Amino acid sequence: MSGYAARTHPSEGVLNRLCAKALAIESSSGGRIVIVSTDLIGIPRDLSDEIAAKLKKQFGLNRSQLLINASHTHTGPIVWPNLRNLAVLPAGEQEKLIDYRNVLANALVSVAGSALKDLSLATMEFGEGAAGFAINRRAAINPNGPVDHRVPVLRIADTSGRIRGIVFGYACHNTTLTGKFYQLSGDYAGFAAEAIEQRHPGATALFLTLCGADQNPNPRSTLDLARQHGDTLAVAVEKAMEARMTPVSGPVRTAFRLAELRFAPRSRQDFEAERNRKVPAQVRRGEIMIKTLDSGKKVDRLDYPLQAVRFGNTLTVLALGGEVTVDYGLRARHEYSGEPLITAGYSNDVMCYIPSARVLREGGYESVDSMFYYAQAGPFADDVEQRIFAAIRDVARHAALSRRIANEIHDVFGDLGIDLLNLVQHQAAVMVLVAHRLQAVGGGIPGLHEAADAAAAPDAPGGPLYSGFPGGS
Numbered sequence: 001m002s003g004y005a006a007r008t009h010p011s012e013g014v015l016n017r018l019c020a021k022a023l024a025i026e027s028s029s030g031g032r033i034v035i036v037s038t039d040l041i042g043i044p045r046d047l048s049d050e051i052a053a054k055l056k057k058q059f060g061l062n063r064s065q066l067l068i069n070a071s072h073t074h075t076g077p078i079v080w081p082n083l084r085n086l087a088v089l090p091a092g093e094q095e096k097l098i099d100y101r102n103v104l105a106n107a108l109v110s111v112a113g114s115a116l117k118d119l120s121l122a123t124m125e126f127g128e129g130a131a132g133f134a135i136n137r138r139a140a141i142n143p144n145g146p147v148d149h150r151v152p153v154l155r156i157a158d159t160s161g162r163i164r165g166i167v168f169g170y171a172c173h174n175t176t177l178t179g180k181f182y183q184l185s186g187d188y189a190g191f192a193a194e195a196i197e198q199r200h201p202g203a204t205a206l207f208l209t210l211c212g213a214d215q216n217p218n219p220r221s222t223l224d225l226a227r228q229h230g231d232t233l234a235v236a237v238e239k240a241m242e243a244r245m246t247p248v249s250g251p252v253r254t255a256f257r258l259a260e261l262r263f264a265p266r267s268r269q270d271f272e273a274e275r276n277r278k279v280p281a282q283v284r285r286g287e288i289m290i291k292t293l294d295s296g297k298k299v300d301r302l303d304y305p306l307q308a309v310r311f312g313n314t315l316t317v318l319a320l321g322g323e324v325t326v327d328y329g330l331r332a333r334h335e336y337s338g339e340p341l342i343t344a345g346y347s348n349d350v351m352c353y354i355p356s357a358r359v360l361r362e363g364g365y366e367s368v369d370s371m372f373y374y375a376q377a378g379p380f381a382d383d384v385e386q387r388i389f390a391a392i393r394d395v396a397r398h399a400a401l402s403r404r405i406a407n408e409i410h411d412v413f414g415d416l417g418i419d420l421l422n423l424v425q426h427q428a429a430v431m432v433l434v435a436h437r438l439q440a441v442g443g444g445i446p447g448l449h450e451a452a453d454a455a456a457a458p459d460a461p462g463g464p465l466y467s468g469f470p471g472g473s
């Protein structure tokens with residue numbers, strides 16, 4: 001099992017089933033996205049890349065059209081090589097983990113594929129509730145620290161109004177259950193999904209972990225509390241669906257990119273010195289870094305995945321890699337105030353914690369010590385939050401229109417051209433005027449007519465959406 005370094009033996013059985021669930025959405029006005037939710041600690045990058053490559057081959061799905069999120073349950077399996085330095089594995093265990101990882105890759109491809117093959121007419125609506133059990137956990141428990149208690153909810157219904165799917169999220173570690181638990185379960189997120197599905201027979205409930213890396217469920221450490229938090233979250237979802245929800249329409253536009261993040265400068269001597277430290281994981285981290293340096297690889301940076309999924313002008317989903325601290329969700333909300341937004345963490349790769357500038361300055365587990373367990377050369381350099389928000393703005397911009405058109409516009413007009421086109425999409429009335437002005441300036445550059453057409457689409461009456469679900473498993 002993964003999540004706690006203190007566990008001494010393998011799992012003792014299954015408390016509730018771990019699920020992988022997929023939602024495929026295709027808009028009649030263009031574009032599609034497959035969202036996969038998993039009761040897993042994290043999806044490592046090589047695994048999400050493999051799944052994406054297979055789905056590209058089988059279904060022509062682009063990388064930006066696949067979002068894989070991990071619930072970060074700490075009562076689930078190790079997903080190799082995620083958190084590879086959390087514990088020293090007994091002989092022969094690593095081979096089993098690699099076998100499981102390969103089985104998992106095929107299972108996730110198959111669940112996403114089943115969703116893509118099960119499309120039928122549907123409508124989508126967005127709303128938001130709140131649940132108060134997440135508490136800032138910096139320096140043990142910090143009741144005055146920042147939290148994000150919002151519970152975004154996406155409801156998908158068929159043409160007769162029957163609910164087919166519910167996507168819901170929360171910014172909190174999935175760690176009600178501590179290292180003394182040896183039975184597999186989805187923790188509060190798993191219990192919440194079960195409760196929602198019981199209330200809505202035939203519906204699939206998909207949980208997304210938001211920016212909750214420095215948040216814990218409070219109180220925690222018993223099974224009853226895990227069920228209680230799950231119920232609290234399920235009630236918040238229900239309330240959001242009883243309140244007025246707003247329609248979500250197409251087209252679905254997606255963008256995915258890797259941003260380069262830098263670690264604070266470290267020398268080989270720094271890592272050599274770590275071999276004499278008291279924390280066993282730090283000693284092992286020092287050894288791993290020296291080996292990596294010896295093999296000629298760099299350890300001073302990492303490629304960080306970011307994704308934006310935009311449903312017309314009605315909703316944007318930002319999906320960030322890593323264990324993202326709450327400041328990112330709060331800042332994204334502030335920067336994109338006025339537009340419905342879901343900011344997920346734990347998406348497409350979980351390679352380490354992602355501290356904000358504030359958390360990095362303060363130091364502690366999320367900034368420094370957690371890097372040992374992930375075998376990363378952290379802490380990050382001071383500009384980590386700045387780099388991530390620059391990349392967020394970039395994917396958000398590019399998700400507002402098709403990549404090819406975005407590139408053409410960007411080549412000629414730079415960021416200003418993209419911003420103008422985004423403005424066009426927000427304002428149907430000025431759309432024609434601005435598009436014409438761009439044409440005049442550009443002297444009829446190729447792609448502009450298409451850009452104008454694409455810009456018009458979001459304001460067309462919300463066309464039907466198609467959604468597909470396979471059963472979870």
Ligand SMILES: [Zn+2]
Nearest residue numbers: 072173213323
């Ligand atoms: Zn964590």
